[in-house]
Amino acid sequence: MxxxxxxxxxxxxxxxxxxxxxxxxxxxxxxxxxxxxxxxxxxxxxxxxxxxxxxxxxxxxxxxxxxAELFAFLSPLCEAGNLQVIPGAEHEPWRRLLLEVLAGRPSHQRHFDRFTALAEELADRWARQGRDGTVALQKDLTSLSLRMICAYALGGDFGHEGGSDGSDGSDGNSGSNGVVDADAVVSAFEIVLTEYVGHADSAPPRAAEALAYLRATVDRVVSAHRASGRTDRSDLIGALVEAGESPARIRDTVMVTMLAAHHTTGVAVSWALHLLGQHPDVAARVTDELDRVLGERTAPDYADLRRLPYLDRVLKETMRIYPPGxxxxxxxxxxxxxxxxxxxxxxxxxxxxxxxxxxxxxxxxxxxxxxxxxxxxxxxxxxxxxxxPFGFGPRSCEGAQLATVEALLVLAVLLKRLRFSPVPGHAVTPVERFVLWAADDILMEVAERDADGRGVGGGSVSPA
Known part of the structure; x- marks a missing residue:
């Protein structure tokens, strides 16, 4: 037929x-x-x-x-063969290794406090920003998710905002004490994503320089792992080093992990806040659950995520309506x-x-x-x-569980402290930009919650 x-x-x-x-x-x-x-x-x-x-x-x-032809645009990122299209026989053991790390509870717990600190930094900034204006969800949340995946992929060597020596990292060197310059990594990766991926033949010189900087940064972290003798398999680079992967394969794996993961969490959380802003009854159920589980705490522990089933349903339904990929x-x-x-x-x-x-x-x-x-x-x-939402079968997203942990954590931190309502007259239109993106971002009015869950500070706030 x-x-x-x-x-x-x-x-x-x-x-x-x-x-x-x-x-x-x-x-x-x-x-x-x-x-x-x-x-x-x-x-x-x-x-x-x-x-x-x-x-x-x-x-x-x-x-x-x-x-292979549909994923050729990623080839310039990879020096050991395009990881998205490596043959099945080679892909299977590599996938098992990634799943052992990315889907493992020890790995999630190891990085959870760092993820929480990053989410709380954003909540603090939005609380201040919301008193005077609106926030652009996608812009800030994809930046947050990039910081989170960089911290994850680069391990404990990934610093807080700014390098410890105040440099911009453009010379390929970290700050003092070997701390990676977070701002420089984030900036370089955004340049690679927007100016290099899919445009390698016509990319401006700064795009190639940004890619070289990222590769050099990963190489330094890999060298530090080898020198220290660390064999913690809850650490992505450590697991790849212990498995005997080549330096080029390790570097490519870290780069592709950053590429695949950094949009997923930020986009999913952005769409979730957009939908909650349109459905105040659902938003109220989420905040009731958070208040019941967390009490006076402003952020969940890792174990708390299993005690937030309604928030988990909200995330799943969000990714049904707006799947990141x-x-x-x-x-x-x-x-x-x-x-x-x-x-x-x-x-x-x-x-x-x-x-x-x-x-x-x-x-x-x-x-x-x-x-x-x-x-x-x-x-x-x-x-x-x-x-x-994360695909299926042997080519499904190895980082699905990690992305879910990140998204639930960020939503819990933001919704425990803040209330969100749509900006009147701002149209939200899904477009295709590597992920399902909002064409003109998602603008929201933000206010801090008081003890009764009402919005305080700033201008008018809807019940959402």
Whole structure:
């Protein structure tokens, strides 16, 4: 049976994607128009097959290859081969090592206090800033998440704001006592992300300099690990050193981890605060839970996160409506049957996470924000792959559990102390920018909560 889909276009499908407003919107239209399995033109991959049925996704969950051409834009970051498309046989042991660290409780606990301090620094700044104006959620929260993942990836050598010697780090040297200059790392990484990734051939000189600085910084931390003899496998670099990975592979792994992780937490928390600002009843339930669990404390302990089930549902529902990465891709290595269709070897399989999350068969009124969809009884009635914000199978995100811990922590710290309400007249429009991003950021009015949970300080504040 022939797979349904739109007719071919001379431009390889680029025009159809542009007319829809981006690939993130085009893939939703495709499945609304043609059903759960669609054939379409995907620039860079020729013809692809997109699958939005969570039951059929089970049949391709084992596929461990990715279309190299779709991930070629990341190749300039990697000196030991593009880690996103390394062959399955090489990928499997490397993935096991990353999961041992990134998904491990000892690793999360080791860094939890540092993450908490960073989140509280932002809460302090927003409390002051909210008295005089608005805050831009994405800008500040992605900066926070980058600081968190840098602290995680670079271990205890990652300093607080600013280098200890006051330098900007541009000479590739850390401050005194070997502390990495946090501001310099964050600044360099933003330059690499915006000016180098996807533009290596035309990037300005400062982009290459920023990449060289980041690599030199990672190399210094790796050297310090080797010299100290540390073998703590709850530390990313330490685990890679102990596993005998080459210096280039360690450096690439740290860089790609920073790239993959730094947007995820910040974007997820931004969308969560946006949705809570629109739903004051849900926001009230979250703050009631936080007050009950934390009491007078302004931040949770690691163990407290398990005692915040409603906050966890809010985060899951947020990532259903606004998945940080709206899609993924795999490539078949042999012919396979998918429902009523035959899929040839070498086919690019498109994984439209956003379309899966908006499938009305499994998510009635899919646009509606309802955290109770993730109550245990409701969740048990859905297919396993109906909710896949971090992907699925052997190429799913190794840092999913770490990102969840970070997001829950940041939300708990912010919502325990602050109240958020939308800025009147500010439109929030999802666009595709490596992740599902708001085109003009998400502006919010912020006020501190008083003992009764009401907003205090600053201008007018809604019940959200």
């Amino acid at each position: 022939r797979i349904p889909g739109p007719g071919p276009r001379d431009d390889g499908g680029a025009g159809a994607i542009a007319e829809a407003g981006g690939l993130h919107l085009y893939q939703r239209w495709l499945h609304e128009e043609f059903g759960p399995v669609v054939r379409f033109q995907l620039p860079g991959a020729g013809t692809a097959v997109s699958v939005a049925d969570p039951v059929l996704l089970e049949d391709i969950a084992h596929v461990d290859e990715r279309p 709206p899609y993924g891709a795999r490539e078949t290595t042999e012919a396979m049957t998918l429902g009523a269709y035959e899929i040839p070897a070498g086919t690019a399989l498109f994984l439209p996470f956003w379309a899966v999350h908006m499938n009305p068969e499994h998510w009635p009124e899919p646009e509606r924000f309802d955290p109770e969809r993730f109550a245990p009884d409701a969740a048990a009635k859905r297919p396993r792959l109906a909710h896949i």
